[in-house]
Amino acid sequence: MRFQFAEPFRIKMIENVKHTTKEERQVYLQEAQYNVFRVKAENCYIDCITDSGTSAMSSAQWSALMLGDESYAGAKSFYKMEASVQDVFGMPYVQPVHQGRAADNIMSKIYAKEGKYMIGNMHFDTIRGSAEVLGALPLDYVIDEGMDAASPAMPFKGNLDLNKMRKLIDEKGAENISCVVLTVTCNNNGGQPVSMKNIREVSELSKTYAIPLIIDAARLAENAYFIKTREEGYADVAIKDITREMFSYCETAIMSAKKDGLVNIGGLFVTRNLDVFHKANQLAILNEGFITYGGQAGRDLEALAVGLQEATEFDYLDYRIKQVQYLGDRLKERGVPIIEPTGGHGVYVDGRRFFPHIPQHEFPSQRLVVALYEEAGIRAVELGACAFGSKDKVTGEATWPALETMRIAISRRVYTNRHLDCIVEALAYIYDNRDSYKGMKLVFEGPITSLRHFTAGFELL
Ligand code: F0G
Secondary structure: OOOOOOOOOOOOOOOOOOOOOHHHHHHHHHHOOOOHHHOOHHHOOEEOOOOOOOOOOOHHHHHHHOOOOOOOOOOHHHHHHHHHHHHHHOOOEEEEEOOHHHHHHHHHHHHOOOOOEEEEOOOOHHHHHHHHHOOOEEEEOEOHHHHOOOOOOOOOOOOEOHHHHHHHHHHHOHHHEEEEEEEOOEHHHOOEOOOHHHHHHHHHHHHHOOOOEEEEOOOHHHHHHHHHHHOOOOOOOOHHHHHHHHHHOOOEEEEEOOOOOOOOOOEEEEEOOHHHHHHHHHHHHHHOOOOOOOOOOHHHHHHHHHHHHHHOOHHHHHHHHHHHHHHHHHHHHOOOOEOOOOOOOEEEEEHHHHOOOOOHHHOHHHHHHHHHHHHHOEEOEEEOHHHHOEEOOOOOOEEOOOOOEEEEEOOOOOOOHHHHHHHHHHHHHHHHOHHHOOOEEEEEOOOOHHHHHHOOEEEEO
16 A cells, blocks of 8 residues: 655644635735735635745744754854755855845845846746836746636746847847846746756856856745756756756855745745855845844744755645645645646736636726635735736836736645635635626725735725
8 A cells, every 4th residue: 555644744833813704805805905915914714925935834843943043143043044055055154134025125236237137937026126117127938828818837937038038138139138037936927947958058048158057946946846847857856956056056145935945934046156255245234134143033033944854854845835735736626727737826817718708907806806705704816917017118007927826825724625725615616606796996096006906906896
């Protein structure tokens, strides 16, 4: 008999969650102008708005917290964290920061250049924002299948399209490309992985033209798991050997440790270029804190040192990825259209196929987010017309993104499969009644369009 293992942990401490009634949730939604970012977390039964900073820490991490050395400079905790990062990344220079976007900011200040292109598979919002503030021109060059939520399953939909990159080099000249950023896994299109072959080839092409390659490594362990299980030649390679090979192809890596660091706060700027490191140190001192703590408490660094090691254990990753796949498989059985295959950190429902009668300018995925909260107290997030919609810089006219999805992000080591079954029941119910839903109208947005989803206000049509 081949024994099927369940979770590679047992539960030692619990946090109670609260049921609310549909009538109560309707009031909360009205008060929040139909934006679930503005709903109180205590009124969410299952919170899938993000996988960021929401992991359950292990007993080993909690006990490590007590060892936190809070010295201003040269704390013991820094050196433990540094050694753990060097072990997983195989890179020498480690600058901690308070969270991922601080690393994005330092990276952009060092690598992004005014009026020059910044190629990525799909840039995360805070990288795009940091780059745009500096006048740089970020471009999303993921393969076409990665831009289509209805495309058939394939193993590495996060890959960067080398032909698009070559074409830009030919047309604009390599001197007009400041850097390439590969996001692993690719958050904006389903947590889809990038293959080792693609990382290697992007690196080779970049090197030919002396363009620096940076990896946005928020979900580095999940990407490594997909390489191990989907890419030829890696089945017998250890996860950490895979992560080290991934980073061997880049000059610098940035990381929101709130994902695969299995911690609630923290970030990293890691590099093999000493000049870049010296610049990063100074930028960190300016905005984060001294080099050896970078905006984190010593105890945070201790928890991160342990968390990175736990996140790169195969048994943990196998549980983690298969739990997300469990949700995807159950939803497919009920006919709910999702991005296939399921990615690393969540299931992305295709808003276009779910509500084909709601046009994009009436925010179909946001309507779905609202319906899911209203019916079941489950909070997901829109990654579609509101989050990725933009305005033409010349005419000011609204433009609509290729991807129109609702992301159900799964926190690490937090929910059981019975929680996921609740999500399936609720979504299947909404899907069966999909014709009864109408769209939404955007009635408030902040001045920065790329950040509008966090504070937007809506009305139901
Ligand atoms: N890069 C990626 C790929 C991310 O997914 C995030 C955050 C960041 C950078 C920024 O890191 O939040 O620590 O400052 N993603 C979260 C999400 C917020 O919900 O996907 P941060």
